[in-house]
Amino acid sequence: MGYYMPSKNIDITEKSVKIPQHIAIIMDGNGRWAQKRGLPRSAGHKAGADAVERVVRACVELEIPVLTVFAFSTENWKRPATEVSLLMQLLLEYLQRKVKIMAEQNIKIRFLGERENLPEKIKTAIGRTEDYTKENTGLVFNIALNYGGQQEILHGVKEMAQAVVAGECSVEEITKERFAACLYTEGVPEVDLMIRTSGEQRISNFLLWQMAYAELYFTETYWPDFDKDALLRAIDAYGNRERRLGGLQ
Ligand code: FPP
Secondary structure, three states, rough: OOOEOOOOOOOEEEEEEOOOEEEEEEEOOHHHHHOOOOOOOHHHHHHHHHHHHHHHHHHHHOOEEEEEEEEEEEEHHHHOOHHHHHHHHHHHHHHHHHHHHHHHHOEEEEOOOOOOOOOOHHHHHHHHHHHHHHOOOOEEEEEEEEEHHHHHHHHHHHHHHHHHHHHOOOOHHHHHHHHHHHOOOEEEEEEEEEHHHHHHOOOOOOOOOOOOEEEEOOOOOOOOOOOOHHHHHHHHHHOOOOOOOOOOO
C-alpha cells in the first residue's frame, strides 16, 4: 500500500497518510455552482468536466490504483432531454480531447453500466476508448454511465443464475468472489473511500456491493470547485479513520 506526505500548505496532519486503493466519487452540485454565478446549468456541467480532468491528474500523481466517477445514473434520464444530451455531448468531447493524453499517462479507462440503450455515438466511443487503453497498467479510471447499483446487482444475479443453469457452477459454489466477478467492476478492489460533493449525504444507488466497507466522506464543496487540495483533504480524513472492517482493534 502506498503512502504520501501531505503537503504543508493544507491543514492536514504531519504523519504520512494511507492511500486508498479505490476512490469513488459522486460529483454533485454542478447545477448549484452555476446558479450561484447566474450561469446556465450547462456551464456547471462544463466546469464539472474540467474538475474531472484535474482529479484524474491528481490520482495519477498520488498513484491511486482505482478511481470511479458517477457520470450518469439510470435515474438521470428523468432530466430534461436537453440536459441529457448536453451531458452525453460533454462526455463525448471529453473522450475525444483526453483519451490520447490519458493513454499516454498509462490510464486504463473502463465504463460501468448498461450500454444497451445509450446513443450509438456514445456506444462506439466507449468501445473504442476501452479498447485503446486496455493494455495500460496505471490508474484504472472507471466512468459509471447509465449506471445503477441495484441494476448492477441484478445483472450479476442473472449472470450467476445462467452459469448455474448451464451447469458451470453449483449453487453451493456461489461465493462472494465468484459473484463479484459478475459485476461491472470485475477485477478491481472494493471501494475504500467514497466522496460526495455539494453537501448531500446519500449513496444514490452508487456501487452498492463495492461500498460495503467504504469510508464515506461528504464535503460542502460543489463539484466544479473540487481540486487536488480537496482530494488531499478527503484522503487525509480517510487516513485518520480507524477501519476495523467488522473486527476489533
Ligand atoms: C451532478 O450535478 C452531476 C451530474 C449529474 C453529472 C456529472 C457530469 C459531469 C461532471 C460532466 C461530464 C462527465 C465526465 C466524466 C467528463 P447536478 O446537476 O445534479 O447539480 P445540482 O444538484 O446542483 O443541480
